[in-house]
Amino acid sequence: MIHSLRVIVVLLGCTLGLNAQGPPITGDKPIMLGGGSFTTKTLTEIRTTQRGTFTYVPLMLHYLPSSNSLVAVHLPYIGFNFENGGNGGDLADIRILGKYQFFRKDATGKTIRLVAKTLQTLPTGRELDLIDLSTGRYAGYYGIVAGYETLKYGISAEFGYNWMPNGTLDELRYKLGVGLPLLKPQYPNKQLNLYFEYTNSWVVERDWYQLLYAQGIQYAGKNITFDFAIQLPLVNDVDEGRKLKQSFFLGTRYTF
Amino acid sequence: MKWATKKEKMKRTYIILTITLLSTIAVAAQKEMDAFKVQVDGLGCPFCAYGLEKKFKEFKGIKKVKIDIETGDFSFSFPAEKALSMEAVIKQVEKAGYTPITAKIIRANGTVENSEDGKVALDPNKLESTEIIVAGNCDLCKARIENAAERLNGVGEASWNADSKLLSLNFDPDKTSLENIEKSVANSGHDTHSHKAKDQLYDKLPQCCHYERLKTK
Numbered sequence: 001m002i003h004s005l006r007v008i009v010v011l012l013g014c015t016l017g018l019n020a021q022g023p024p025i026t027g028d029k030p031i032m033l034g035g036g037s038f039t040t041k042t043l044t045e046i047r048t049t050q051r052g053t054f055t056y057v058p059l060m061l062h063y064l065p066s067s068n069s070l071v072a073v074h075l076p077y078i079g080f081n082f083e084n085g086g087n088g089g090d091l092a093d094i095r096i097l098g099k100y101q102f103f104r105k106d107a108t109g110k111t112i113r114l115v116a117k118t119l120q121t122l123p124t125g126r127e128l129d130l131i132d133l134s135t136g137r138y139a140g141y142y143g144i145v146a147g148y149e150t151l152k153y154g155i156s157a158e159f160g161y162n163w164m165p166n167g168t169l170d171e172l173r174y175k176l177g178v179g180l181p182l183l184k185p186q187y188p189n190k191q192l193n194l195y196f197e198y199t200n201s202w203v204v205e206r207d208w209y210q211l212l213y214a215q216g217i218q219y220a221g222k223n224i225t226f227d228f229a230i231q232l233p234l235v236n237d238v239d240e241g242r243k244l245k246q247s248f249f250l251g252t253r254y255t256f
Numbered sequence: 257m258k259w260a261t262k263k264e265k266m267k268r269t270y271i272i273l274t275i276t277l278l279s280t281i282a283v284a285a286q287k288e289m290d291a292f293k294v295q296v297d298g299l300g301c302p303f304c305a306y307g308l309e310k311k312f313k314e315f316k317g318i319k320k321v322k323i324d325i326e327t328g329d330f331s332f333s334f335p336a337e338k339a340l341s342m343e344a345v346i347k348q349v350e351k352a353g354y355t356p357i358t359a360k361i362i363r364a365n366g367t368v369e370n371s372e373d374g375k376v377a378l379d380p381n382k383l384e385s386t387e388i389i390v391a392g393n394c395d396l397c398k399a400r401i402e403n404a405a406e407r408l409n410g411v412g413e414a415s416w417n418a419d420s421k422l423l424s425l426n427f428d429p430d431k432t433s434l435e436n437i438e439k440s441v442a443n444s445g446h447d448t449h450s451h452k453a454k455d456q457l458y459d460k461l462p463q464c465c466h467y468e469r470l471k472t473k
Contacts, residue, residue, distance in 0.1 A: 031300070033307035034352040036314075067353035106298030106355040108328045108399075149300030151326060187323045189302030223306055255306070 024177030025216040025229045025249055026197045029156045030101060030113035030147040033255055035066040043227065043251035047133070050243050052082035056092060056133045068101035078125065078134045092125035092134040099145070110150040117143045117160065131169055131203070139164040143173070151185040174200040179218075191220040195229065203238075210244065211235035227251040288364050289319065289333040290340065295357040295403055296328045296349055304354065311352035315340065327399030328357070336364035342371055358407055368412045383412050383426040386434060390416060390423045391447040391467045400465075404444035408432050447472070 041060040058076035078092035103114035119141040127136035143160015162171040178196040195216035202209050216229030231247040305323040321332045334340045349356040359371035366380030405414035410431025416423045442451035445461045447470035
């Protein structure tokens with residue numbers, strides 16, 4: 001109950017008080033770059049917890065059949081190094097992503113968009129019990145991504161539920177990405193953006209709650225970005241031995 | 257010696273003729289391009305502009321693509337022989353995921369088509385050119401002033417200079433009047449010497465557009 005209240009309070013606080021700009025690093029965005037285009041992405045995460053260190057390297061291929069829909073496949077590799085000695089590497093859970101933009105309101109230099117999102121996690125990885133990385137179990141995530149983008153600032157937020165029928169990792173998730181451009185908006189684009197991103201995660205069946213903060217920086221050229229972020233727990237209310245220490249993110253995306 | 261000079265002269269003449277011929281061909285080729293101006297809403301970040309440009313690159317032969325993300329002004333030229341239609345341009349903006357507000361095509365033969373009025377072709381021989389003073393400050397003002405003029409049926413090209421404050425335009429006096437153009441500009445929040453913008457409209461302009469008010473005649 002306390003966790004639910006925390007989620008709701010943070011959710012409301014964030015929604016009422018913050019602004020952002022650009023595509024976030026650890027979150028998602030509702031803007032799609034033109035029908036018929038492909039984007040390849042990778043966002044390596046090095047996650048260190050009390051259990052060990054895990055390196056997650058996904059290769060993501062996104063395709064936009066139209067200006068308001070997206071399908072993608074994520075092929076990930078995971079390297080694991082447990083504190084108790086076990087280590088190795090293997091294929092992690094393959095994911096299929098689908099997005100559909102159902103609302104768009106445009107004005108000069110700004111746009112508001114809403115997107116319905118589903119992420120289907122296939123049980124192809126090892127059973128490492130690592131949320132979002134490798135669970136070896138099927139899960140279906142259903143959520144809404146919202147974004148308000150302007151040339152000076154913007155906001156992207158995501159709210160959704162991850163349903164795992166044969167496991168205990170059902171999760172209520174809320175993300176908020178705030179970004180500010182450090183350079184004047186220009187085209188052809190050359191951007192340096194700062195990101196301030198929050199992730200609320202409540203693992204319902206285990207009653208775990210985490211509020212994570214990620215500080216990121218992104219360089220964006222014409223059709224390529226390079227991203228770096230460090231994520232730290234602000235609230236780490238999970239079982240002892242499972243707590244997150246920090247995560248590093250290193251990524252790039254290329255649109256063609 | 258004389259033979260060598262004669263040969264030299266002939267060589268020079270050939271070079272000059274070749275350059276002249278190539279220049280003529282180049283100028284003729286340049287004239288064969290239609291110019292397109294589209295006002296696009298929803299370009300909330302430079303990446304959005306990339307998405308728009310990428311979609312239009314599907315039109316093989318597109319040249320001089322220019323996007324001003326602050327004003328949403330998108331312009332390009334395209335070979336006249338391919339007769340790219342207004343509908344195709346508007347549809348392509350929508351396919352890119354953005355909202356087209358107005359579009360104008362200035363054909364290589366001088367005719368002008370406006371999206372708002374359907375295919376209203378202006379006879380280049382009937383167009384009158386003129387300049388009027390319009391108050392404003394910045395690129396946002398420029399986009400607003402030019403759009404206010406160009407959206408009128410009968411107006412060809414309109415270009416406002418932030419330094420001189422002059423709006424240079426051409427229009428067909430059978431279809432519209434200078435009075436109408438100045439009214440339209442004033443209704444967008446910008447003073448001219450004949451028509452002052454309403455205070456409410458002026459107050460609604462972004463801070464950077466708050467120019468020094470003009471005294472109307």
